[in-house]
Amino acid sequence: MRLLLLLSAxxxxxxxxxxxxxxxxxxxxxxxxxxxxxxxxxxFTKGTTDWASWTSIGTDSVLYTSQGAVLTINKKGEAPTIATNWYIFFGRVEVVMRAAPGTGIVSSVVLASDDGDEIDWEFLGGNNDEVQTNYFGKGNLTLYNRGGKTPVHDVQGTTHTYTIDWQMDQLTWSVDGNVVRTLKKEDALGGLNYPQTPMKLRIGSWAGGDPDNAPGTIAWAGGLTDYTKAPFTMYVEKVSVTNQNPAASYSYGDASGSWESIVLKKDDAAAAVGR
Incomplete structure (x- = not known):
């Protein structure tokens, strides 16, 4: 399921x-x-956040308590979300969290780029013992065989560590230090659909089961959301990020969408990857 497409509305x-x-x-x-x-x-369990690095998206409030960043859906139309103010260019992301319960409620951890590359963790509130993984390249929606499912016990009541290790030639998803899925670059349409451009991190929850959504979206999310059973809360305790190619900024040298085209600016000078 194309997460960003569904969230856009x-x-x-x-x-x-x-x-x-x-x-x-x-x-x-x-x-x-x-x-x-x-x-x-x-x-985030320290009760404050790094406002230089994070932005709360939309009008929905996010609380910071001893339980971490608390993202709660109280009523129809809410989609509490936090996102980094910066991008990374390959690297590793770890999120320590508990997913939100509730039929039709989707908790998500997403890396996504300006040109449609994307790497996902997705949790459906109606299934407390599973997490889904997905990826997209350049917004290509012609194939829907990219998704994966992994059994994980009590994703809503137990804190787990979810890791994305994103390298130039291979992508892995891990739960509590155990690799649950591996994607090699050549297996993503010969590399064309392999995520390879600078990405932001976005963490949030939304109602895929909202009755205004398309029937296919509601079905994927697990059914209609019953807002009378709110609140539906996701907890994010810690986030760790390693940027494999730190830089002050990234720009696209051409319209190829390949990692080789990305220009890094590390102060006042541009540099290629690895320099």
Missing amino acids: LVGFAATQFGDCNPLKISGCPPDKGLTNSPYSVD
Whole structure:
């Protein structure tokens, strides 16, 4: 299921990207701010957050308590979400969290780029013992065989660590340190659909089972959401990020969408990956 496509109706951002400018379709897009202080970590259980690194999206409030970042859906139309203000270019992301309960409620951890590359963790509130994984390249929706399912006990009541290890040639998803899925670059349409451009991290929950959604969306989410059973709460305790290619900013050197085209600016000078 295309997570960003479904979320776009709720929080008003473009279906295939985090920003408003897809550099494969529009020339002159501004550079993406990079994460320079890598590795980076934040402990939301301390009751405050790093506002220089994070933004709360939309009008839905996010609380920060001893339980972490508390993202709660109280009524129809809410989709509490936090996102980084910076991008990474390959690397590792760990999120320590508990998913939200509730039929039709979707908790998500998403890496996504300006040109439609995407890597997902998705949790359906009606299934307390499973997590789904997915990926997309350049917003390509012609195939729907990218998703995977992994049994994980009590994702709503027990804290687990969910990791994405995103490298140039291989992508792995891990739960509590155990690899549950591996994707090799060549297996993603010969590399064309392999996620390979700078990405932001977004964490949030939304009602895939909202009655206003398309029937297919509701079915995938597990059924209609009953808002009389709210609140539906997701808890995010800690986030750790390693940026494999730290830089002040990233820009697209051409419209190929390949990692080789990304230009890193590390102060006042541009550099290629690995320099």
